[in-house]
Amino acid sequence: MPGRFAIRRRSLCAILFFIFLLNASAASAAESKMSFEAWIDDFKVRAQTAGIQEQILNEALSGISPNMRVIELDRKQPEGKKTFSAYLDLVVTGKRIQKGRALLAEHRPILEKIGREYGVPPQYIVALWGIESSYGANTGGFSVVESLATLAWEGRRRDFFTGELVKALKILQGNHISLENMKGSWAGAMGQNQFMPSSFFNFAVDYNHDGRRDIWSDKADIFASTANYLSKSGWIPDERWGRSVQVPAGFSKTMYGLDTRKTLGEWSQAGVRLPGGGKIPVVSGMEASLVAPDGPGGRTFLVYDNYRVILKWNRSVYFASAVGLLADSLL
Numbered sequence: 001m002p003g004r005f006a007i008r009r010r011s012l013c014a015i016l017f018f019i020f021l022l023n024a025s026a027a028s029a030a031e032s033k034m035s036f037e038a039w040i041d042d043f044k045v046r047a048q049t050a051g052i053q054e055q056i057l058n059e060a061l062s063g064i065s066p067n068m069r070v071i072e073l074d075r076k077q078p079e080g081k082k083t084f085s086a087y088l089d090l091v092v093t094g095k096r097i098q099k100g101r102a103l104l105a106e107h108r109p110i111l112e113k114i115g116r117e118y119g120v121p122p123q124y125i126v127a128l129w130g131i132e133s134s135y136g137a138n139t140g141g142f143s144v145v146e147s148l149a150t151l152a153w154e155g156r157r158r159d160f161f162t163g164e165l166v167k168a169l170k171i172l173q174g175n176h177i178s179l180e181n182m183k184g185s186w187a188g189a190m191g192q193n194q195f196m197p198s199s200f201f202n203f204a205v206d207y208n209h210d211g212r213r214d215i216w217s218d219k220a221d222i223f224a225s226t227a228n229y230l231s232k233s234g235w236i237p238d239e240r241w242g243r244s245v246q247v248p249a250g251f252s253k254t255m256y257g258l259d260t261r262k263t264l265g266e267w268s269q270a271g272v273r274l275p276g277g278g279k280i281p282v283v284s285g286m287e288a289s290l291v292a293p294d295g296p297g298g299r300t301f302l303v304y305d306n307y308r309v310i311l312k313w314n315r316s317v318y319f320a321s322a323v324g325l326l327a328d329s330l331l
């Protein structure tokens, strides 16, 4: 029966090959798991040196494993080039404007109080809240500790994420939030204004004086923390972010970009006008740059120093322009 023997031999080969595959995948899983565990062990020593108590380390880090979804999302960055108008359609929607106006009215007393104390008008606080988390509706469902540990272990920006993880554990140690509720984006941005742990320590405020800087659920803490971020980053109280403008046909391309700064008088003289064609208001001494995120011919903004402050929050001109436009539309 040579035929039967051949079949048996083929089956045996297939089985052996299958066993080989199983072993190979088990080995590679064990290897990466080992290296994550080894990394966690190293990290624990480092975190203890930085003042994190053993109990916090054990509670937060025992049993965690790398979150592959986080790595996948990290490798996808930066997202494909979307035009600014497409981005704006997604970020500054009619619904978001409507909701923002309602929330601005609802929280007006506390927003105005905080606005006066920090020198940041309420509409900017609400605009950042709307864009960062849809006014708290979408703060990200990832465990901050797990995300940061995954990104630190994975290694593309190890030092940065290791530092952020130590700070996240300090936040837990300070009882600002429970481990269970410490949720955020896949990259570790936390709460309703999406602060990284380092921003939390630089800017978060316990406005209601309950001993916790609660940027996850306390409105006063959230608003004051946002205002404090802008204020400490150099917000100028009596100035706006910038404004939409139009430029004359054939306007020189060399005039665009944040590196070119001119006084408002110079821009006016160069033919920069309000969208309706009216003259731009000129405040002596104020300098501005011309930004067209989709290039000359697309939407164009004359941006002031406060625009550069928003860029410290997020370096994207798409983001900063959207925050400015949403803030304007809330009034």
Ligand SMILES: [Ca+2]
Binding pocket: 205, 206, 207, 208, 209, 210, 211, 212, 213, 214, 218, 221
């Ligand atoms: Ca508080």
